Amino acid sequence: MIKFSKGNVKLQRLKSVPSLAKYFAKTGRSTKKVYSFDLLSGFSCPFADKCKSKVVQINDRRKVVDGANCEFRCFSASQEATYTNVYNLRKSNFDAMRSIKNRSGMVKLLNDNLPKDAGIVRIHVAGDMFNLRYFDAWMLVAVANPNVLFYAYTKSLRYWVDRLNIIPDNFILTASRGGREDHLIDEHNLREAVVVYSEAEAEKLGYEIDHDDSHAADPTKRNESFALLIHGIQPKGSKASESIKQLKKDNVEFSYSK
Numbered sequence: 687m688i689k690f691s692k693g694n695v696k697l698q699r700l701k702s703v704p705s706l707a708k709y710f711a712k713t714g715r716s717t718k719k720v721y722s723f724d725l726l727s728g729f730s731c732p733f734a735d736k737c738k739s740k741v742v743q744i745n746d747r748r749k750v751v752d753g754a755n756c757e758f759r760c761f762s763a764s765q766e767a768t769y770t771n772v773y774n775l776r777k778s779n780f781d782a783m784r785s786i787k788n789r790s791g792m793v794k795l796l797n798d799n800l801p802k803d804a805g806i807v808r809i810h811v812a813g814d815m816f817n818l819r820y821f822d823a824w825m826l827v828a829v830a831n832p833n834v835l836f837y838a839y840t841k842s843l844r845y846w847v848d849r850l851n852i853i854p855d856n857f858i859l860t861a862s863r864g865g866r867e868d869h870l871i872d873e874h875n876l877r878e879a880v881v882v883y884s885e886a887e888a889e890k891l892g893y894e895i896d897h898d899d900s901h902a903a904d905p906t907k908r909n910e911s912f913a914l915l916i917h918g919i920q921p922k923g924s925k926a927s928e929s930i931k932q933l934k935k936d937n938v939e940f941s942y943s944k
């Protein structure tokens with residue numbers, strides 16, 4: 687059994703983006719909605735590096751463990767440590783998807799459980815494309831649902847590169863810099879999102895800061911790179927945690943979701 691989740695606070699902001707209005711059109715009595723589909727953070731992210739953290743369960747306690755190269759702790763891993771229901775849901779989704787050994791089985795499970803009123807689906811607030819079969823399954827789900835917009839951040843860049851010329855129009859990808867295969871971003875000129883520690887850093891890169899996920903989701907921006915301000919609970923004393931203190935002091939909006 688798998689379950690899609692109602693979009694979090696940040697994702698709900700997509701409803702106010704004019705270019706995405708058609709995905710929230712009314713059908714009959716209901717209005718289309720935004721959902722996410724999530725997996726267990728870290729465990730499902732084979733190419734995560736600077737962001738890599740995961741939750742380990744010791745007896746009945748859960749704890750975030752940062753990867754060796756962690757520079758900014760995975761926000762969704764922190765959620766999994768705090769909220770039992772969130773952890774259980776993502777674990778159950780991940781267990782279900784990785785237990786399927788063929789692409790058609792994955793497509794069927796995702797399609798059968800895709801909410802009927804889905805207008806936009808963020809593939810993974812938590813988790814990543816854990817193998818090529820799973821990546822392909824999502825592409826096929828997008829093909830089967832041309833009126834739904836699917837989008838994902840990914841560090842599993844080799845799967846994207848493998849399918850570069852056959853990505854469906856309603857399947858919008860962003861390379862999330864900070865993974866083990868960042869060189870593919872430059873080699874293939876992939877559109878990217880970069881975590882920055884300040885507004886000045888984004889400006890230096892020449893990237894707009896995304897506050898509502900519209901840069902990631904909007905098909906008209908599919909080739910525009912952008913920045914994300916550091917957020918989440920960061921390790922004490924790290925550069926990331928000091929930056930968050932400064933952002934708070936400067937009254938900069940940087941945290942959007944629950």
Ligand code: SF4
Nearest residue numbers: 728731734737760813
């Ligand atoms: S790829 Fe995403 S979900 Fe995975 S560890 Fe990094 S930030 Fe967390």
